[in-house]
Amino acid sequence: MSTQQLFNVAVVGATGAVGEQIRRLLEERNFPIASLKLLSSARSAGSVVTFKGKPVTVEEATPESFRGVDIALFSAGGDVSKALIPHAVEHGAVCIDNTNAYRMDPETPLVVPEVNIDKISEHKGIIANPNCSTIQMVAALKPLYDRYGISRIIVSTYQAVSGAGASAVTEMLRQSGEVLAGNDSNPAILPVSSLPVKHQIAFNVIPQIDKFQDNGFTLEEMKMIRETKKIMDDETLEVTATCVRVPVVYGHSESVYVELKNDFDVEEIKSLLSDSPGLVLVDDPSGQQYPLATDAAGKNEVFVGRVRRDLSNPRALNMWIVSDNLLKGAAWNAVQIAEYIAIPQR
Amino acid sequence: MSTQQLFNVAVVGATGAVGEQIRRLLEERNFPIASLKLLSSARSAGSVVTFKGKPVTVEEATPESFRGVDIALFSAGGDVSKALIPHAVEHGAVCIDNTNAYRMDPETPLVVPEVNIDKISEHKGIIANPNCSTIQMVAALKPLYDRYGISRIIVSTYQAVSGAGASAVTEMLRQSGEVLAGNDSNPAILPVSSLPVKHQIAFNVIPQIDKFQDNGFTLEEMKMIRETKKIMDDETLEVTATCVRVPVVYGHSESVYVELKNDFDVEEIKSLLSDSPGLVLVDDPSGQQYPLATDAAGKNEVFVGRVRRDLSNPRALNMWIVSDNLLKGAAWNAVQIAEYIAIPQR
Numbered sequence: 001m002s003t004q005q006l007f008n009v010a011v012v013g014a015t016g017a018v019g020e021q022i023r024r025l026l027e028e029r030n031f032p033i034a035s036l037k038l039l040s041s042a043r044s045a046g047s048v049v050t051f052k053g054k055p056v057t058v059e060e061a062t063p064e065s066f067r068g069v070d071i072a073l074f075s076a077g078g079d080v081s082k083a084l085i086p087h088a089v090e091h092g093a094v095c096i097d098n099t100n101a102y103r104m105d106p107e108t109p110l111v112v113p114e115v116n117i118d119k120i121s122e123h124k125g126i127i128a129n130p131n132c133s134t135i136q137m138v139a140a141l142k143p144l145y146d147r148y149g150i151s152r153i154i155v156s157t158y159q160a161v162s163g164a165g166a167s168a169v170t171e172m173l174r175q176s177g178e179v180l181a182g183n184d185s186n187p188a189i190l191p192v193s194s195l196p197v198k199h200q201i202a203f204n205v206i207p208q209i210d211k212f213q214d215n216g217f218t219l220e221e222m223k224m225i226r227e228t229k230k231i232m233d234d235e236t237l238e239v240t241a242t243c244v245r246v247p248v249v250y251g252h253s254e255s256v257y258v259e260l261k262n263d264f265d266v267e268e269i270k271s272l273l274s275d276s277p278g279l280v281l282v283d284d285p286s287g288q289q290y291p292l293a294t295d296a297a298g299k300n301e302v303f304v305g306r307v308r309r310d311l312s313n314p315r316a317l318n319m320w321i322v323s324d325n326l327l328k329g330a331a332w333n334a335v336q337i338a339e340y341i342a343i344p345q346r
Numbered sequence: 347m348s349t350q351q352l353f354n355v356a357v358v359g360a361t362g363a364v365g366e367q368i369r370r371l372l373e374e375r376n377f378p379i380a381s382l383k384l385l386s387s388a389r390s391a392g393s394v395v396t397f398k399g400k401p402v403t404v405e406e407a408t409p410e411s412f413r414g415v416d417i418a419l420f421s422a423g424g425d426v427s428k429a430l431i432p433h434a435v436e437h438g439a440v441c442i443d444n445t446n447a448y449r450m451d452p453e454t455p456l457v458v459p460e461v462n463i464d465k466i467s468e469h470k471g472i473i474a475n476p477n478c479s480t481i482q483m484v485a486a487l488k489p490l491y492d493r494y495g496i497s498r499i500i501v502s503t504y505q506a507v508s509g510a511g512a513s514a515v516t517e518m519l520r521q522s523g524e525v526l527a528g529n530d531s532n533p534a535i536l537p538v539s540s541l542p543v544k545h546q547i548a549f550n551v552i553p554q555i556d557k558f559q560d561n562g563f564t565l566e567e568m569k570m571i572r573e574t575k576k577i578m579d580d581e582t583l584e585v586t587a588t589c590v591r592v593p594v595v596y597g598h599s600e601s602v603y604v605e606l607k608n609d610f611d612v613e614e615i616k617s618l619l620s621d622s623p624g625l626v627l628v629d630d631p632s633g634q635q636y637p638l639a640t641d642a643a644g645k646n647e648v649f650v651g652r653v654r655r656d657l658s659n660p661r662a663l664n665m666w667i668v669s670d671n672l673l674k675g676a677a678w679n680a681v682q683i684a685e686y687i688a689i690p691q692r
Contacts, residue, residue, distance in 0.1 A: 152658065154500050154603050156588075156601035158504070158551045158590065158592070173526060176522055176526060177526055180519060180523055180526070191634065192634075195634060196634075197633065197634035197635075199634075199638060199640075200638075200640055203593060203594050203640070204594055204638060204639050204640045205504045205592055205594060205599050205638075205639060206638065207599070207601070207637075207651075207666045208634060208636065212632065212634075215654065215655075215657065216612075216631060216652070216653070216654030216655070217654060225657065238658030238659065239658060240603060240656050240657065240658055240659075240662075240664060242502075242603075242652070242664055242666070244504065244599075244601065246504070246593075247549060247592075247593050247594075248549050248550055248593075253551050253553070253590075255502035255553070255588040255590065257500050257586060257588075257603075266562075285558035285562060286558065287543065288537065288538075288541060288542075288543035288545075288554060288558075289543075290553050290554065291553075292545060292546075292550060292551075292552065293551060294545075294546055294549070294550045305553075306553055306562070306588070307562070308561065308563060309562070310586050311561065311563070311571065311586065312584030312585060312586055313584065313586075316586075318586060318588055320553045320588070
């Protein structure tokens with residue numbers, strides 16, 4: 001009989017959409033927890049949630065909250081991560097940050113376990129969780145990168161509203177009801193809650209996720225471009241992204257064109273994808289089977305289909321990649337990293 | 347004072363989603379009509395619609411319907427076009443066909459007026475209207491093709507449900523109401539009404555429009571690839587398409603990556619697009635202005651925005667193209683062609 005090491009765990013942003021999934025996954029995975037601290041802003045502090053059948057009171061996150069914490073999972077926005085993570089690190093916690101705060105910091109590993117789990121050993125107290133749309137794409141492309149090499153990726157996304165938070169989901173459902181009733185949608189949150197102009201998302205698609213940069217790309221598009229290169233550890237990789245919000249609750253879909261460096265056989269690629277950990281191949285055109293957001297919702301895996309050789313470039317492949325943006329795109333990837341820290345031999 | 351020539355006009359599929367728009371546009375444009383025949387299947391025949399304030403009884407389309415007809419606009423499906431157009435041509439009508447029946451026929455010009463109106467003079471009784479998703483893309487790319495040359499196009503579409511007919515729109519709205527009420531969506535029409543497998547479109551995206559071909563592409567994707575080359579009259583053009591249905595009522599959106607043959611200046615491209623007939627540039631990132639399906643609905647123009655130089659390939663451009671699929675994508679393009687036939691000097 002072996003004794004299992006137990007950990008003092010903190011979840012920051014515990015009442016948010018991702019925090020809720022992190023709590024559920026820690027329960028479901030039977031994570032080796034000695035003590036659990038659920039932390040939030042002052043506004044949500046005091047609320048009581050159930051963890052493994054027992055009530056846990058959510059506390060306000062402060063610099064002192066991390067005393068004695070071994071592993072802290074952050075999903076409360078970049079500003080909270082920037083303010084609190086240095087304190088958590090000082091207190092000796094390993095921080096898994098689900099925000100954009102440290103992703104491009106050269107000292108911070110940016111980790112998708114199926115792609116670069118070896119990088120976690122390089123951490124200096126912080127491990128960054130990539131952007132949701134990046135995670136599912138690199139998870140699906142990594143087996144192809146290793147076998148054939150990749151020179152270029154051109155991706156257009158179809159991103160679910162839950163990526164903008166639970167309030168954006170409520171807003172989309174409200175708008176949908178209004179439009180069905182013949183009323184105005186009165187958009188109030190999307191595309192970007194902190195920006196002045198609002199657009200209807202119900203029965204519409206919006207080609208803006210996050211703020212525009214001077215180069216005409218949005219921050220979401222730049223995240224996909226920069227993070228893909230960092231995770232693949234290849235600055236020569238050419239990546240282009242167009243990120244679009246669609247009226248879907250859970251599950252980002254991606255139309256991906258990828259140029260490989262070496263010849264390939266499409267059937268061999270399908271075998272490779274279906275044999276890779278964390279990936280599920282759903283690719284049966286005659287049976288009309290391909291990944292769908294509604295099917296991926298609630299699942300941890302990345303679903304891949306519509307795999308076909310490009311007609312104009314025999315070295316290029318087109319594919320369709322779908323995953324639950326709150327799970328593999330956020331909470332599950334973070335909990336996976338936490339498991340590798342807690343149980344390194346797994 | 348000039349006397350205007352008047353035409354005997356027939357609309358086949360007059361009660362369908364596109365036929366309804368054709369009727370509206372013929373009224374609105376004050377098309378020079380001597381007599382109007384509204385034709386349909388036996389099932390819809392006998393219904394009465396109003397044209398310019400007067401009731402018109404819809405008649406069943408038969409080979410004899412086209413006796414004396416000068417211009418016939420077909421939007422009743424490929425099988426109807428194949429069965430009736432040869433008779434209409436024999437009776438001397440010029441047929442503008444909105445179906446896939448004759449588009450790739452080498453004898454039939456495939457026309458988008460802003461791109462290749464000169465081709466209509468080559469017709470032998472039939473002029474084909476391209477696929478909706480193709481029309482808006484080539485209309486937006488033609489000015490770039492002429493000024494800089496285009497070597498490659500990679501497009502991912504976000505296509506409205508009205509492209510699958512009025513019944514598909516009813517179905518999507520019904521499904522949306524069911525999902526909002528917490529019920530099953532019970533999909534019955536999409537992705538392809540004639541195929542057995544159905545998928546939910548409410549709060550989902552479906553990467554299948556029309557049937558799959560042996561090469562793994564759908565027929566819709568192959569239409570975009572083949573038709574673009576034919577309309578641009580350039581078989582060397584490399585085109586890749588991924589066509590996706592989204593829960594939008596009217597208006598196809600397209601994420602387009604295009605490689606130009608010559609150097610360009612982004613501001614010059616924006617001027618070129620905004621000065622081109624039929625195009626409207628909506629491109630103000632700081633003001634969060636870009637084309638949206640909900641804004642394009644009900645309008646004849648093609649809207650272009652998010653124009654930006656690619657970061658990995660300085661000869662490439664990314665852009666976002668939106669247009670009402672029932673108007674420029676179908677009825678308006680067909681009525682434009684009819685106007686060029688009726689009023690060649692325009």
